[in-house]
Amino acid sequence: MNLEEYRAVFMVSSLALILITAAPTIGMVVSVPRSAERFSELWVLGPNHMAEGYPFNVRVGEEYRVLVGVGNHLGCSAYYTVYVKFRNSSQPLPDTSDSTPSPLPPLYEFQFLVLDGESWEAPLAFEFLEVSRLEDSCLVRRMSVNDVVFSVDSPSTWDSENNGLYYQLFLELWLYDAMSRSFQFHDRFVGIWLNMTG
Numbered sequence: 001m002n003l004e005e006y007r008a009v010f011m012v013s014s015l016a017l018i019l020i021t022a023a024p025t026i027g028m029v030v031s032v033p034r035s036a037e038r039f040s041e042l043w044v045l046g047p048n049h050m051a052e053g054y055p056f057n058v059r060v061g062e063e064y065r066v067l068v069g070v071g072n073h074l075g076c077s078a079y080y081t082v083y084v085k086f087r088n089s090s091q092p093l094p095d096t097s098d099s100t101p102s103p104l105p106p107l108y109e110f111q112f113l114v115l116d117g118e119s120w121e122a123p124l125a126f127e128f129l130e131v132s133r134l135e136d137s138c139l140v141r142r143m144s145v146n147d148v149v150f151s152v153d154s155p156s157t158w159d160s161e162n163n164g165l166y167y168q169l170f171l172e173l174w175l176y177d178a179m180s181r182s183f184q185f186h187d188r189f190v191g192i193w194l195n196m197t198g
Contacts, residue, residue, distance in 0.1 A: 040078065041071035041119070042173040042188040058194045060131045066192065068171060069121040072114040079176035081183045084108040084124065084145055088156040089166045094189045101172050101185040107152070108145040126169060131196065138165040138196050156196065164195035 045067040046053030055064035072078050083106035087093070094101045114120045129149065130141040136158035142151055156165045170191030174183040 036073075038074045040074060040080070040173060040175065040186055040188060041069070042082070042171060042190055043069045043071075044124075044171065044190050044192060045069065054192045056193065056195055057197045058128060059197070060128045063125055063127045065123060065125045067121055068110065068124045069119055070112075070114060070173065071119040072116055075116055077113060077115050079113050080111070080120075080186075081174040081176075082110040083172045083174065084110075085170050085172065086140075086143065086152055086154060087168050087170065088154050089159065089168070091154075093168075093170065093191075094172055094185065094187075096187045096189070099185055099187050101174075102170075102189075106172075107143075107150045108148060128196070133196075140167065140196065164197060167194045167196060168192065169194060 044054070045051060047065045047067070049067060054066060058064060068082060070080055070082065072080075083101075085102055085104045085106055087102070087104055091104060092102050108124075110122055112120050112122075123146075125144075125146055127144045128140060129143055132139040132141065138156045140152050140154045140156075142149060144150070154167065156167060158164075159166055168191045170189055173186045173188035175186040176182070177184045
């Protein structure tokens with residue numbers, strides 16, 4: 001090896017040693033993007049803040065309570081809307097395979113900002129105010145959500161396989177999109193089944 005080759009080996013070795021020694025300090029100064037998946041959570045908890053105790057067999061004139069929550073793991077603050085919707089067992093749910101929300105109108109909405117890594121929760125109280133029952137059918141005419149009264153006019157027929165008159169209270173998560181300056185369905189929804197037996 002001649003002098004130039006030794007010099008090149010010495011320079012490469014020195015540079016490698018400097019980089020190895022400085023790596024912890026560089027890691028504190030230079031922000032490397034996280035490789036973790038970015039997502040939002042949407043949940044419904046029972047009245048005791050657990051994934052149990054949900055109302056199921058419901059009656060007219062009784063108030064039921066659950067907790068609604070959203071967790072933000074998007075890597076930035078996010079502005080959300082949660083729509084509360086009500087359906088019978090034959091009406092459409094959202095289709096997350098093509099990012100389409102349910103076409104049913106929302107009864108109630110929550111709008112809020114959640115910082116990255118934080119979560120938001122709020123109580124959701126609902127009550128059936130006017131229900132008509134015939135032998136094997138039911139019509140929910142009016143209900144309240146967080147003390148706001150809505151006309152729903154939703155019929156249901158007896159489900160002989162599951163022995164009940166079934167409805168579902170469900171929640172859709174929407175996220176504010178700065179490009180379109182509007183809320184977009186965020187491919188998340190959860191719901192609880194309700195049996196109108198009384």
